[in-house]
Amino acid sequence: MEHYNMNLTLKVWKQKNAETGGKFETYKVSNISSEMSFLEMFDVLNEQLIREGKEPIAFDHDCREGICGMCSMYINGRPHGPWHGTTTCQLHMRAFKDGDTIVVEPWRAKAFPVVKDLIVDRSAFDRIIQAGGYISVNTGNAQDGNAIPIPKENADKAFAAAACIGCGACVAACKNSSALLFLSAKVSHLALLPQGEAEKKDRALNMIAQMDKEGFGSCTNTGACEAVCPKEIEITNIARLNREYLTAGLASDTKKH
Amino acid sequence: MLDSKIPAGKLEDKWTDYKGHCKLVNPANKRKLEVIVIGTGLAGASAAAALGEQGYQVKAFCFQDSPRRAHSIAAQGGINAAKNYQNDGDSVFRLFYDTIKGGDYRAREANVHRLAEVSVNIIDQCVAQGVPFAREYGGLLNNRSFGGVQVKRTFYAAGQTGQQLLIGAYQALERQVALGNVKMYNRHEMQDIVMIDGKARGIIARNLISGQLERFFGHAVVLASGGYGNVFYLSTNAMGSNVTAAWRAHKKGAHFANPCFTQIHPTCIPVSGDHQSKLTLMSESLRNDGRIWVPKKQNDTRKANDIPEEERDYYLERRYPAFGNLVPRDVASRAAKERCDAGYGVGTTKQAVYLDFKYNLINKYGKAEANKHGIQNPDTETLVRLGKEVVKEEYGNLFDMYEKITGENPYEVPMRIYPAVHYTMGGLWVDYDLMTSVKGMFCLGEANFSDHGANRLGASALMQGLADGYFVIPYTLGNYLADEISVKPIPTTDRAFVEAEAKVNERINRLMSIQGTQTVESFHKRLGKIMWEKCGMARNEQGLKEAIQEIRALREDFWKNVRIPGGIYEMNPELDKANRVADFLELGELMCMDALERNESCGGHFREESQTPDGEALRHDDQYMYVSAWKLNGENSWELEKEPLNYEVIKPTQRNYK
Structure with a gap:
């Protein structure tokens, strides 16, 4: 399969904690490899933010092999993103193309209050x-x-x-x-x-x-x-x-x- | 002097005698005793549930958002038990023997025999809990084969055995939470052990949501916090798996045993680039049906399916005809490295070998299905179609996962695989009671060192975790707590709690005040690279000495230049990570020291200076027949204590899988 790199715009929900309101922030990431997992793309973004002296984005994740159930991103209007039968951590960047804008939100439900950014209380x-x-x-x-x-x-x-x-x-x-x-x-x-x-x-x-x-x-x-x-x-x-x-x-x- | 407290008597009677004579705590007293359990994987969840059922007041802690997330959940292939349902010659003795041999004669006979004995109870318990193991058409439990073994004793649930066992233990745990016997603390991470009068009496934990430190009393502390494979940065462990609880216990006096014994698993998806955050295992069970090969020609650039049969080197079948593709993990990993180093590797990086299912898909499953359906002289296409259905049922989720990660379809082309760090046999030293060298502090599962010697056999980690939690600790903890029944709960305002909390607080403040220029991740990656290159699949004196110097320099750099964003009293995953990486930076040095000290090869520990003429691990039983238990004497200064290993039943020999 052909490998390629891409530049992306991300609109990500930022919320300090359960008490405060949140809003979307826009970020740019470049040279993202089609072989990365979706969360590895977030790793790249977070490393970039820390180096720039900004707050990284908090998200839940652990096993990164689709079995622990910890990862939980609402990607472009769909839980876990576009691939059928796939957790966020197993979604890979070959699902996207150069120039895409990706919107990422936490799970939204009254019974799952937001803890921080993309992390909710389940x-x-x-x-x-x-x-x-x-x-x-x-x-x-x-x-x-x-x-x-x-x-x-x-x-x-x-x-x-x-x-x-x-x-x-x-x-x-x-x-x-x-x-x-x-x-x-x-x-x-x-x-x-x-x-x-x-x-x-x-x-x-x-x-x-x-x-x-x-x-x-x-x-x-x-x-x-x-x-x-x-x-x-x-x-x-x-x-x-x-x-x-x-x-x-x-x-x-x-x-x- | 370390006392392993192995009971006297014949090997097969030791555990029975122990249970018959150990001290007991009566039900009324159990209700007055408080027990802290750190970690909710198979060992921790099963221990917390079993102790709760007995009536102890249990407090259980996990750093994840729910106990069900613990990394045991990712175990794929299966769990061993000496049930002999297959009538193929299995027995408690044989499971015991295979485990000792698989561990290259560096494990304790008494502990391993007990493990083999209780293995049968585990399966019964799990079935009663509703664990949906794979079954045959007659409704009875099915088995598969794993490496290093010539019987079929592995119970499984497709490629999700760990998940199903953990959910069973999790449900048992949640039942005790509902009954009020267990209090669960999610998103809490243990930071220190509180010692009072020479005994473990509580912990300091950090609430990962608020960042606040919290104090908890316990009459005893049980650590079940998993392994430390993430010291290598890239491993099959979950991102959060860490050594912190065990390491802080080590700093409070618990000996750390055999830290250099690391398992490199032969079949993982290879690294695809610098962005790689973790490696994914492809279960050992795949070696039941997959054949491993590389091209016979060096630097062969043809596609796998274009290489004809006679130009393929099935090197495991060639080198080890008796066990073939089912040699133990350490042997299979080294054989893959040998081929790749010699220039026969495949894929773009040439750091991979093929794991190919075509042969068995057609010849084993395809033909069997064709016979079943009465299809005469089926063509290859039919055989592939029929075989695929069976393979899908056995391993479907693994094949899907491979395709998601690599973009290649393993039903059509062979998987590319390469060894990766998977499990750590070393861990906190424990005696027969699973108590560390600190009184009142116990250690279970992967976090302890006790059962797997220098190499763990496949499907034995789940067995050990549940053995320790369901069937060992309920007895051995009672044996200790019987003498503690008069101890009243100590208020957490006690000076020992206040001082321990102040120390943790000071360390966190120190970390946050550095405000350097480099990310936590970048330090972790550099540490991993040193460990993998110099304390990985092959080790030598020069490399290990260099590694120690490099790790010391890196640690110094970390404490001067790490940058942690955010604040202390809020959810701060970067701070959580920094706290863990700081401990890995100390552990790494000890692992290299241990590897340097053990100038022999055994199991997963391969010292290049010590090998047989045909490249197999060469042990030196006359010099190294001991457990290396390291005691911390001061900041990064250790003393080695040796626990001799006495083999009374098994006669150690050079392992032979040929």
Whole structure:
């Protein structure tokens, strides 16, 4: 593949902290290689800003291999940028061409307040998991791993749902800022396995109650979440969640513990 | 004198006897005891969860925005366990033996045997938690092979095993948070250990959002802060992975063991330019099905697919017929370097070799699928199509990642790969209880030195992290805390806390006041270059001596000329980074000293002065059969203490994978 260099204009959201307002700043970067990752382009810009005595741009990132879920940039109106099924850190500059202007914002959602610049607080996701996103088994209680055969089809489906990296792109893409794709991926992952069966009703009810409490909106059914999910989590998980929720709601003996 | 506290008795009975006789803390007392856990990767999250389940009051810390981000999440290929589900001759003993041999006889027998014993419990625990391991059509767990081993004992979840195991541990941890047994501190980084009467009794942490220093008391401190591969700047580690917690513990008296034992992983995506910020691993599991080769002709500029079969050198299969492409990582890495140094490298930089899937895609998977579907005499195109589907299921996410990074499609052309820094076997010295040489301070997972000797086998890091956290520390910590039940929580207004905080504060102010001209990143890059060139895949006396001088000069330059923008009491990622790089600049020197002192080759530590006639690592068991435990005596002044390694069961021999 042909390598090339490019000059770019960046319009990036700058915000000092959660209390103050923010605004877009414009930056120029030059000689960006098509082989760089999007975050490496930001590294170049930040090095340049520090040398000029200016404030670098704060952004979340860690593994830079698309799995930790920390990176979270809203690029040209789309979470994680133009490539399908790709996190910001795996987006590479060959997606852009010389002279492009790129607009970069943080995730925008009431439940994800901005901490600084492009960094948001996603601890609401941790609290949703705390509400029931687990199987209640203490260490040391387990029977042999092969004691319960699990049909490969179910195991594969559970795995596909469990591939969620908790980045929050689904929330950022949704015009109601719903967390339903995230939540449904967890409910599906656990409900599809026999080990998760016992708690599945409470799990769905309690996690949804927590989601509402955190200020996430309701599902729009437009599928924007699925379209931007870097791990291609399917919207059918939401249908499965709805079924779980409905049957759990009908069984009136379930209550929040 | 270091006491490893290995229990007496027969090797296979030691752990059972220990559990039967260790001191216990009753449930009512557990609720009065506070434990600090640093790091929430596999070791930290599993420890925090397991200790919370037992009723201890746990405070867990991570520098990321959520415990689920810890770098264990990026582990790809799998986790070993001696289940012998494949009926292919595996056993606890064999896993123990393979690990000791793989580590080139520089690990402790007792610790490794315990690891092999509890490996089977890990799989059971993870399945119970809902970890979606790969399964066969009959619904039972599937296995794959990894390097240095002739059985199939690796459990996996596509190329995302670390993610699935960590999410399991994270969920167990969050459950304990919900129950009030664990208090979680996200975006907090440990800065120092607080010592009271010779015991670890708390920490000073920096809140990375506000920049404020905070004090926390604990009856014991458990470090599970990961490895230090980022001392090389370029590595497969996450950007934030650092040595700071372990290093600050070292400064408070914990010995640092075998710092020079670094693992260079053979199959990573090569460096593409100066902008490179990290390197990406292509899982060892790919060597199950990928064949490694270079052209037989030097400086061959033809495209990979234009080079005919007879002009390809499958050098691992040629040199190591018994293990072939599945030799251990250190052997595979050195073999790749040897070919590239000799002028057979490929790609624009010539610092790469091919990892090719065509052969197995067609001959293994394609043919098997064709048979399954009853297709008679399939043509190559059909075989490729059928094989591709299987390969996609096994490794799809890795192939996609390769394509995103390089712009090349690995189903069509072979991957280009080159070795990169991946894991550090060295770490804080611990005894059998996983306690460091500081009382009350424990160390788990990659951060300690204990189980992998001079080279770690693939799929064993996840095993060790979870073994330490789920199944070892719950016993050994109780054994220590049983004598601490009468200690009342010490208020953080105690002088020891105040003084420790003042020291941290002073250091941060010093860093911020330099206001020099060079960025933190530029220092980190220079350090990495020194380490890679002189303390990397091959080391020699002259280079190491030069490296020590260069690192000292660089460190001095750093403390005079680094520029950190922003302020202290705000979110300031550059300050966070400077704080970590300052520690790497000290660690680097110790690694070179350790490499210089160990004038033998073993595992990942290759001293050019010590090799066999055919270029394999040559150990000197008569001189170096010990753990090098370094004690800090003053600023950058160390003393070496040696813990002799006694092999009672295994007889060390020259490793042979031929």
